[in-house]
Amino acid sequence: DAKTTQPNSMESNEEEPVHLPCNHSTISGTDYIHWYRQLPSQGPEYVIHGLTSNVNNRMASLAIAEDRKSSTLILHRATLRDAAVYYCIRDNAGGTSYGKLTFGQGTILTVHP
């Protein structure tokens, strides 16, 4: 049970912004939201994480709704190299997770030239 819901696929054009949504309506107050992405035939790589406030890094921005029941990963200018499966992960609460991540099906992002 990944406990997050994402669209199966999305498409974008190169150099346009991409907004990847994620629903996590049963999130608890101490659960972080993590985003990883997986390029074809590679292992996943970390993108960003957040708890309550919006977060920015060199790869992307993470916008978290005020009620924390949803979040959006924002790629400001998509490139062909951003084509990947994007996973929104709610970490396992309970205090004994040791960083265990539960990956769902993710969103396949296709970027058109």
Next chain:
Amino acid sequence: SQTIHQWPATLVQPVGSPLSLECTVEGTSNPNLYWYRQAAGRGLQLLFYSVGIGQISSEVPQNLSASRPQDRQFILSSKKLLLSDSGFYLCAWSVSSGRRTDTQYFGPGTRLTVL
């Protein structure tokens, strides 16, 4: 800098044969280590994780086992492979701070086909 290695990169094995996949991490000490499997399609399933030498936790009952004989070595094994063991096996590491925000760094993976 830290690096993570997995081998072999690809493997084709007959049903009933044994399996040994190896993962090593360089450039860090006392990492948390993880084995994931990705079957056809998407979605990764956590199989095992380890917080120290000889300490293995299993997430899913199956015919696979894991061992951590050295601090930065993690091995996935099976005595008899099943067809359902086919998949993309990924090893990952994270620092051992215990915080849920610790990033996991994944290896290049081993693609296993059981025939």
